Amino acid sequence: MIRKHVKAEVENLEEEIQIDEHIQRRIGTKLRSFYDELLNEPIPEKFVELLVKLEEKERKEGQS
Amino acid sequence: MNDRAEFTAGLMKALPSLRAFAISLSGRAERADDLVQDTLMRAWANADSFQPGTNLNAWLFTILRNLFHSEYRKRRREVQDEDGAYAARLSVQASQDAHLDVQDFRLALESLPPDQREALLLVGASGFSYEEAAEICQCAVGTIKSRVNRARTKLAEILSIDGPEDLSADARTRSVTAQSGI
Numbered sequence: 001m002i003r004k005h006v007k008a009e010v011e012n013l014e015e016e017i018q019i020d021e022h023i024q025r026r027i028g029t030k031l032r033s034f035y036d037e038l039l040n041e042p043i044p045e046k047f048v049e050l051l052v053k054l055e056e057k058e059r060k061e062g063q064s
Numbered sequence: 065m066n067d068r069a070e071f072t073a074g075l076m077k078a079l080p081s082l083r084a085f086a087i088s089l090s091g092r093a094e095r096a097d098d099l100v101q102d103t104l105m106r107a108w109a110n111a112d113s114f115q116p117g118t119n120l121n122a123w124l125f126t127i128l129r130n131l132f133h134s135e136y137r138k139r140r141r142e143v144q145d146e147d148g149a150y151a152a153r154l155s156v157q158a159s160q161d162a163h164l165d166v167q168d169f170r171l172a173l174e175s176l177p178p179d180q181r182e183a184l185l186l187v188g189a190s191g192f193s194y195e196e197a198a199e200i201c202q203c204a205v206g207t208i209k210s211r212v213n214r215a216r217t218k219l220a221e222i223l224s225i226d227g228p229e230d231l232s233a234d235a236r237t238r239s240v241t242a243q244s245g246i
Contacts, residue, residue, distance in 0.1 A: 038084035
């Protein structure tokens with residue numbers, strides 16, 4: 001029943017009321033400033049270390 | 065440079081956007097870092113199935129969102145309760161101080177159903193097209209469009225955005241106007 005409801009909603013997409021352009025723009029701005037903060041956070045060392053380790057392992061296995 | 069070195073360089077380059085997506089999708093930095101780590105491990109183990117020259121970021125985002133959803137399904141009830149708590153907190157949160165904007169936005173984003181949040185993040189923040197987002201989420205383009213639309217409508221509602229200006233912007237304008245004596 002829920003699935004049917006969702007499907008109907010998707011099919012009615014064209015008729016859905018489009019959100020006001022101003023509102024859309026303001027939400028977009030807020031979303032990007034929120035996201036930019038995350039993008040600019042320093043990357044934890046452990047990820048870089050993990051990749052370096054994986055690559056070293058691969059190289060050693062390739063040589064043997 | 066061999067394929068593997070190029071692949072590793074691609075993973076390194078993708079780290080900031082993968083992590084930003086993981087944090088905003090899961091709402092928790094700790095869990096997000098586990099997600100990123102699992103994504104890197106899985107990507108590495110399946111490197112052979114990645115076709116060089118295709119979109120590496122889209123491939124990585126697909127792995128991450130699949131990991132997120134399989135974990136999410138396991139703890140669905142718990143998360144729904146948390147969502148309810150967020151919604152309750154938001155409804156009493158009348159203050160719209162400018163410096164709290166990002167925090168408010170984060171909470172509002174977290175209160176969205178995961179499929180809507182994910183669609184909005186992919187299209188509105190991560191720079192994917194509707195078609196790419198549909199591929200990442202393994203659904204129809206129309207479904208992505210509908211989810212993005214519903215996510216925006218819901219955010220506008222929660223954040224009381226109903227026109228070109230909001231309360232905090234008004235307040236800022238007023239204080240600037242007062243200071244400059246206009």
